[in-house]
Amino acid sequence: MAKKENETGGGRAQAVHRVLKRAILDQALSPGSKLPEDSIGERLGVSRTLVREALVRLSEEGLVELRPNRGAVVARPTLEEGRNLFLTRMALERLVVETLSGKLTQEQIGILSSHIEAEEAAKKERAQSIRLAGEFHTLLAQMTNNASLIRYVNELVARSSLILALYGRPHSSECAVSEHQELLDKLIAGKTDEAAALMAHHLDSVTTRALLPTDGDRNIKEVLSAYAVAEGLA
Amino acid sequence: MAKKENETGGGRAQAVHRVLKRAILDQALSPGSKLPEDSIGERLGVSRTLVREALVRLSEEGLVELRPNRGAVVARPTLEEGRNLFLTRMALERLVVETLSGKLTQEQIGILSSHIEAEEAAKKERAQSIRLAGEFHTLLAQMTNNASLIRYVNELVARSSLILALYGRPHSSECAVSEHQELLDKLIAGKTDEAAALMAHHLDSVTTRALLPTDGDRNIKEVLSAYAVAEGLA
DNA sequence: TCTCTTCGAATTGCATACAAAACGGCGACA
């Protein structure tokens, strides 16, 4: 058979990792939430060992903070870390743009276009909207075929949503959709500098929307139940 | 007491991580070497659990490859991955240079100068020389105070030494020392563009020294013994 | 009422045990 019978691919540790990451990015687990090994393991039907491995991975990605002897929490980047992160992100996404400008295939253009449509369509759903906006950037990175670049952009985009969760205004990501379209146009036209400038502006405008809310925490087991089924866990 | 009695800081898992990382960067463990959990644990006096954690960390950093059910090996980046890696590195180190240009404090200049002296002095020792050359770049990154930038540059520099180990000419890193001095001069003078260009050239020249050797593997326990004592392990 | 101490419960750190998978050698068969 061409495909493994395991529906989600990868081992169970990876599945746990994906569940938690997804939950964090959707802001179902907000920055600062505690991530106790045994509650998570219990809910997901795996032992602490696997949860631990997932947490280590997530901490390497900067999504969770591992406090020795005191457990893991969803990372709470400071505002300054946020600013620095966007600086770094800019340096890398500039490379993405330079690599891609004028070189997009018809297929890639199609993918990006329909993604932008999806973003349009999901404007209302806050969590969805945030995730899709991020995915546009990771999609671009993906197309460079540069493994390290892809990985770092992915990480930075993920962390960005933490920053936004902490310091962003409620509707901050929505206005970005049209900017994505513009950027795509410049990329297709091969106008590298304009595209880079646009990307810079795009990221910059995201950063300069500061300080706002965070709603309360929910019970972790409850929150995870939705994600668990999607990964075929317990 | 101000300091913990633990000489190396951090938990034992981190110590294992540092031992392996150091051994890899020194090319005492060359790309492709197998990293069996129990041999390592036995030699270092810890259980497989901790070794596993270290290996997961290293794989996140791209230094080891984790093959499901088949064990871990020191990563063997392809030549193309290498090229891409240096592209990414360039994008980030450009940001480092831009951030630092004209802003180095007297103290920082001192640190960098004496580091360059140390590089001069260590020209003969291949392993030392490679490590110091890398450290110059991580030192620069460190001075930006940008956490994500620091982390990525560190990772990329580390991986670069794998690339060099696989595809570099024997004496490739030595000529770099003078370039480091030049770069420092430009940075002090605040000549941002020239510094950036120099950095670009510097990294580019490293990449365009291609394809060569790798000597045989040694016994892993034997190799680790030196590193073990440095971390206070068994 | 406030602070400090003490003790129990909850949680992490780490080792170990056992199951499952991959590797390697030997022999059957062609």
Place this chain on the structure above:
DNA sequence: TGTCGCCGTTTTGTATGCAATTCGAAGAGA
């Protein structure tokens, strides 16, 4: 002689158990 498949050995995957640490609440002393 060469190849295939079987089985013991080795190594990884995962759960679990116990010790150590932290957290929190109840109580003593001021």
